[in-house]
Amino acid sequence: MRNQITDALKGRKADYIEIRIEENKSARLVYRGKRLEEVGRTSSVGGNVRALVKGGWGFVSFNDIHNLKDNVDLAIKEAKLTGKEGFELSPIEPVIDIVKPEEKDRSLTLASKKQLLDDYNDIILSTPKIQTSSIGYSDGQKKTTFTSSEGTYIEQTRDDINLRLTAIASEKGEVQQMGLSIGSPGDFSALQDLQQQAKQIAERAAALLAAPQAKGGEYTVVLDPVLAGVFAHEAFGHLSEADHVYENERLKEIMVLGRKFGGKHLNIVDGAAVPGFRGSYKYDDEGVRATKTYLIHDGILESRLHSRETAAKMGEKTTGNARAINYSFPPIVRMTNTYIEPGTLSFEDIIADIKEGIYARDWYGGTTSLEMFTFSAAEAYMIRNGKIAELLRPVVLSGNVFATLSNIDAIGNDLEMNQGGGCGKRGQMPLPVSNGSPHIRISRCLVGGS
Amino acid sequence: MDRILSQAKKIAQQAELFQISSRIIPVNFEANRLKEIQAKESITNALRLIKGGKIGFAQANGFIEPNKLVEMAEETCQFGMPAKFDFPGSTVYPKIDIFDSQVEKFSLEKMVETGDRLISAVTKHTPYIVCEATVAKGIITVNIINSAGGSANYDKSFFNISVEGVLIRNEDMLFVGDSLSSCRPIVDIEPIVEEVIMQLELARRNASLPTRVMPAIFTPRGVASALISPLISAFNGKTVFDGASPLKDKLGLQIFDKNFSLWDDATLPHQVASYPCDDEAVPGQKTSLVDRGVISNFIYDLQTAALAKTKSTGNGDRRGGVPAPSPSSLVIGSGDVTFEYMIKDIKEGLVVDTLIGAEQGNILNGDFSGNVLLGYKIENGEITGRVKNTMVAGNVYQLLKQIEAVGKDARWVEGFLQTPSLYCSGLSVASKDG
Numbered sequence: 085m086r087n088q089i090t091d092a093l094k095g096r097k098a099d100y101i102e103i104r105i106e107e108n109k110s111a112r113l114v115y116r117g118k119r120l121e122e123v124g125r126t127s128s129v130g131g132n133v134r135a136l137v138k139g140g141w142g143f144v145s146f147n148d149i150h151n152l153k154d155n156v157d158l159a160i161k162e163a164k165l166t167g168k169e170g171f172e173l174s175p176i177e178p179v180i181d182i183v184k185p186e187e188k189d190r191s192l193t194l195a196s197k198k199q200l201l202d203d204y205n206d207i208i209l210s211t212p213k214i215q216t217s218s219i220g221y222s223d224g225q226k227k228t229t230f231t232s233s234e235g236t237y238i239e240q241t242r243d244d245i246n247l248r249l250t251a252i253a254s255e256k257g258e259v260q261q262m263g264l265s266i267g268s269p270g271d272f273s274a275l276q277d278l279q280q281q282a283k284q285i286a287e288r289a290a291a292l293l294a295a296p297q298a299k300g301g302e303y304t305v306v307l308d309p310v311l312a313g314v315f316a317h318e319a320f321g322h323l324s325e326a327d328h329v330y331e332n333e334r335l336k337e338i339m340v341l342g343r344k345f346g347g348k349h350l351n352i353v354d355g356a357a358v359p360g361f362r363g364s365y366k367y368d369d370e371g372v373r374a375t376k377t378y379l380i381h382d383g384i385l386e387s388r389l390h391s392r393e394t395a396a397k398m399g400e401k402t403t404g405n406a407r408a409i410n411y412s413f414p415p416i417v418r419m420t421n422t423y424i425e426p427g428t429l430s431f432e433d434i435i436a437d438i439k440e441g442i443y444a445r446d447w448y449g450g451t452t453s454l455e456m457f458t459f460s461a462a463e464a465y466m467i468r469n470g471k472i473a474e475l476l477r478p479v480v481l482s483g484n485v486f487a488t489l490s491n492i493d494a495i496g497n498d499l500e501m502n503q504g505g506g507c508g509k510r511g512q513m514p515l516p517v518s519n520g521s522p523h524i525r526i527s528r529c530l531v532g533g534s
Numbered sequence: 535m536d537r538i539l540s541q542a543k544k545i546a547q548q549a550e551l552f553q554i555s556s557r558i559i560p561v562n563f564e565a566n567r568l569k570e571i572q573a574k575e576s577i578t579n580a581l582r583l584i585k586g587g588k589i590g591f592a593q594a595n596g597f598i599e600p601n602k603l604v605e606m607a608e609e610t611c612q613f614g615m616p617a618k619f620d621f622p623g624s625t626v627y628p629k630i631d632i633f634d635s636q637v638e639k640f641s642l643e644k645m646v647e648t649g650d651r652l653i654s655a656v657t658k659h660t661p662y663i664v665c666e667a668t669v670a671k672g673i674i675t676v677n678i679i680n681s682a683g684g685s686a687n688y689d690k691s692f693f694n695i696s697v698e699g700v701l702i703r704n705e706d707m708l709f710v711g712d713s714l715s716s717c718r719p720i721v722d723i724e725p726i727v728e729e730v731i732m733q734l735e736l737a738r739r740n741a742s743l744p745t746r747v748m749p750a751i752f753t754p755r756g757v758a759s760a761l762i763s764p765l766i767s768a769f770n771g772k773t774v775f776d777g778a779s780p781l782k783d784k785l786g787l788q789i790f791d792k793n794f795s796l797w798d799d800a801t802l803p804h805q806v807a808s809y810p811c812d813d814e815a816v817p818g819q820k821t822s823l824v825d826r827g828v829i830s831n832f833i834y835d836l837q838t839a840a841l842a843k844t845k846s847t848g849n850g851d852r853r854g855g856v857p858a859p860s861p862s863s864l865v866i867g868s869g870d871v872t873f874e875y876m877i878k879d880i881k882e883g884l885v886v887d888t889l890i891g892a893e894q895g896n897i898l899n900g901d902f903s904g905n906v907l908l909g910y911k912i913e914n915g916e917i918t919g920r921v922k923n924t925m926v927a928g929n930v931y932q933l934l935k936q937i938e939a940v941g942k943d944a945r946w947v948e949g950f951l952q953t954p955s956l957y958c959s960g961l962s963v964a965s966k967d968g
């Protein structure tokens with residue numbers, strides 16, 4: 085294959101060309117209630133060519149990988165039609181590297197995976213007031229071969245496992261749910277021994293049926309590590325993606341490096357070079373070496389996430405954050421492992437002086453418009469006089485990024501990473517990422533409610 | 535295809551092969567300029583087997599040896615769900631106008647020109663706005679054959695234009711945008727330009743609302759953004775069968791306002807969500823879901839319909855691999871009230887156009903809650919400005935039980951929903967200012 089790829093690039097005229105070939109194998113198990121509704125296997129072979137001519141991109145994706153020359157020509161033709169003013173991609177040293185997949189136990193049969201999920205499902209379904217359940221499991225392995233006209237050749241293999249358990253409770257026409265998301269870069273043991281958690285989500289879904297809804301308005305809110313991680317991702321991570329910023333003069337002014345965004349205690353990091361998580365890798369999908377990047381350091385905007393194009397156009401360093409979910413998409417700027425670094429406070433310290441507030445735990449979803457973010461907690465409690473009080477229905481929290489970061493007035497010492505779920509951007513989802521944080525406290529956060 | 539099916543028939547009692555191939559060309563504009571042209575070609579073969587009464591499934595994107603695909607599907611059979619249905623035999627499909635050869639002929643240069651025209655119309659109105667736009671076209675070919683002698687195939691063309699603009703004033707960001715889709719080339723960009731300019735005009739000033747319960751008008755985009763997800767979930771035959779839909783035992787009962795009707799229709803000409811047959815070769819049809827407030831049906835694929843002892847409504851959809859019920863085009867019946875008349879009727883209220891995060895609430899229960907990305911304050915019968923830092927929360931069953939007025943302004947939103955504006959009372963609004 086390598087020869088075919090090099091051959092297809094030979095003699096072609098463009099400022100830059102890359103070819104990415106992928107082979108992918110995956111398995112899926114989906115339960116709804118007692119029914120194992122889907123057991124399926126998928127195999128994919130495909131690739132793409134991306135060409136740059138005078139600043140314009142052409143991109144061609146395909147399943148037939150034996151016709152590379154024509155696809156290279158088509159990508160160049162498209163790029164020529166697009167390009168007007170040229171620019172240089174941020175320079176990188178060409179590398180030749182074959183990244184060996186980590187040693188992992190891949191011998192698990194479909195039957196043993198099913199047995200484990202059956203076990204969790206039985207626990208959920210045997211809990212009082214549980215109407216039904218929903219379980220989605222998938223695992224996959226992806227081998228990518230990346231070749232560029234600059235002489236880079238990289239082979240990488242990545243594993244990914246994702247599990248979501250949802251318990252659905254119902255009573256008198258009311259429906260409430262609670263979920264658990266777990267992911268891992270290929271290590272199945274992360275999905276084992278979750279019996280206790282499965283029981284817990286089922287019991288909490290049932291308990292929510294009788295819980296009141298929060299009264300809408302502004303509160304002091306304490307986020308648990310899972311939800312605070314989602315907050316770091318939604319509220320600041322997306323805004324740090326340079327493709328939102330690099331061609332927008334006004335946003336550049338707002339996101340100027342060196343600007344103060346929060347207290348001295350606030351540090352937010354993103355990096356695929358942080359090992360062992362679902363967002364970890366050695367090279368991104370442009371062949372750029374992964375890094376660890378401080379987005380906010382001591383409360384100050386220090387850097388942002390880049391592709392080779394955005395780094396070049398902003399005159400900043402590449403960070404290795406160009407990622408494509410699969411061969412049918414070009415790489416775009418994405419997060420990897422995003423987290424708030426731990427501070428010094430215990431959870432008790434954080435809630436001690438809150439007279440009336442909300443303790444929000446675990447995520448259900450999150451999204452951002454860059455300026456405004458919303459994310460929903462799966463579980464929430466009132467805080468009264470420094471103590472956790474009654475259970476509430478799930479709450480949606482929302483706010484303005486710029487104001488909210490500076491309203492973080494306490495950061496815990498208990499960093500935890502969460503690997504469930506996935507990130508979506510420009511139709512590419514769910515991309516494997518992780519995020520995390522210690523407990524944090526936000527003064528004046530908007531909560532939707534009755 | 536025949537080779538795979540005949541191999542599959544050797545080891546299974548029933549088999550079905552679904553093949554979809556597509557060629558899609560998106561032309562992307564960023565920061566008001568042409569940025570990238572793409573060409574995306576793909577082919578997928580999906581095999582379903584019924585062996586020992588159980589369903590097995592495997593899918594291949596790109597090339598695969600026929601026997602490998604059969605082997606993968608066979609491996610999953612032993613764990614599969616017991617099949618309650620038979621694949622449909624040979625039948626007659628409705629003729630639906632969803633292919634236009636002009637789409638294929640529409641040149642790249644003309645697509646670029648269309649996008650340029652769209653962006654210059656918007657930037658001419660508001661010079662500092664930064665727009666992203668896409669002009670995309672594509673052809674999709676579907677082929678289905680099964681061991682019961684069933685055979686279906688069709689071509690669909692589509693054309694899509696979308697624009698999203700962001701206007702930044704200090705740290706205030708205003709997002710506007712709209713999209714249009716059709717199975718025929720879209721040459722007239724006026725509707726999308728008019729919509730975006732209207733949004734920019736109405737959002738010229740900021741206004742603030744107090745925190746309380748108030749009347750609200752959902753624009754067609756607002757209905758798509760806030761209300762439709764909980765309804766789609768509730769009318770999914772699977773959610774109903776599992777007892778997780780609030781409508782599970784409500785068939786034939788008056789649940790919504792008598793002015794509210796909703797149906798699913800796969801047979802509308804030129805609509806991108808239309809099809810002569812669904813992804814399991816069941817003919818596409820029109821299915822009433824709510825008839826003047828009364829629940830009339832749910833949507834089904836073959837397996838779910840069999841479990842629920844009813845008939846497939848031709849809504850088997852493969853986006854997730856194995857077919858599952860999913861709407862084709864949804865239509866909410868229009869009324870006779872103008873948007874202006876609704877506004878005039880409100881002393882203090884909110885126009886909801888776009889929410890972010892609305893689908894993150896407990897949609898199973900009909901709840902939605904989100905931040906108003908684009909919405910306007912109504913004061914004494916007039917729109918007085920755009921609201922910010924505002925969250926809304928509601929429940930579709932409560933809101934749509936009593937509708938103050940249904941608009942006569944029905945339009946297509948996001949290519950799959952035709953809806954008018956809906957004027958409801960009793961939306962909870964929480965605001966940073968109030």
